[in-house]
Amino acid sequence: MSDQTWRNAINNNPIHHSIRQFLNQFPLKTYRSLLRPRELDCPRLYIWGRSTKNSFDQECVKWQVFLKFSKCDFDTEISNEPLMSPSGKLPFLVLTTGENLVDDGIEKFISDRYSEQFVSLSNEQQADSQAYIALADTKLRNALLARPELVDSMFEWVTILRIIFIFATISHKFYVSHYSKPLDKILFHQYKNLAIKELLTRKQALNGEEIYQEAAEALQSISVAFGDNDYFFGRLPTFIDAVIFSYIHVMLAIQTKELISLVQKHSNLIEFSKRINNDYCLLEF
Incomplete structure (x- = not known):
């Protein structure tokens, strides 16, 4: 879908980017972590949503369902904040390797890794x-x-x-x-x-x-x-x-x-x- 769509415009909102630029200046000093962050046991899909693991957003529903089709073991996390994504948009999929995927990247990951399910x-x-x-x-x-x-x-x-x-x-x-x-x-x-x-x-x-x-x-x-x-x-x-x-x-x-x-x-x-x-x-x- 074109980058000019309303959905992508939400993710690319100038206010969001202004906030991102401001927050990127912090912390002013980073101390060595005493505990390593817990690694993901499976891919995690960050979506728009409410109190449940379901989404009100058509794009998010699409990727939720396609992941279900593939029988991929994944978690869903309600985010409602595009700034959480390194790519600055929702939905996004974080792999256990730490790689961040959006749009065609999610489709390619599913199609390549779980082709036998389709x-x-x-x-x-x-x-x-x-x-x-x-x-x-x-x-x-x-x-x-x-x-x-x-x-x-x-x-x-x-x-x-x-x-x-x-x-x-x-x-x-x-x-x-x-x-x-x-x-x-x-x-x-x-x-x-x-x-x-x-x-x-x-x-x-x-x-x-x-x-x-x-x-x-x-x-x-x-x-x-x-x-x-x-x-x-x-x-x-x-x-x-x-x-x-x-x-x-x-x-x-x-x-x-x-x-x-x-x-x-x-x-x-x-x-x-x-x-x-x-x-x-x-x-x-």
Whole structure:
């Protein structure tokens, strides 16, 4: 996914980097440690989340599920603080060697180390997988970012910038709730504007009906391609299953009737989501 996305913009927020630069000046003097830090017994995934080991963030859910598919023995740690990551972003995976992985690095680690847990895809299947992942990362993501019923095609784009979006609301409630005032309010408004900016990079005008229609068409295409299979390409899950599940799970968990109605039109996707949740995750929002 592009570095210009709202999610990556959160991780690359200038306020976070200013804090990081300030904190990097400390401690002024480091004394020899009397005890060595405890080494990890298994990889640890640091995620956005609340009191449980589950995440409200689509990217985090994707990697949680893909790690579950691989049968990798890993821990999950609620962080809510991108500055914890050497790369400055969440989620990130720390290996027992101390190596820090994000994004494609996590996928490569899982695919290389646990390849026996996944079916081998043909070139055509790999192309189809990439196409449907791209479809989800645009059309379904747009539906998550925007509250389309609040967007009127007759509004000018300057007016649209003042509209509240679902993910902006979530970021106020979850992403910035651990910050003290007034930093939480400042970050909330920045994240809201970043969500709007991301949408405007993909659409010249924000029309709520159009955004939902495109998401409905994307789900229809995914549902038809999925068919009656247990997973997208047969008997075992692959990366595309983790991606599609993460979107469906969050769309249902947000408890917004418009998003729920989009998914509920496709019984095979509902069953697919339930199957993965029951067999691998037991995730709650």
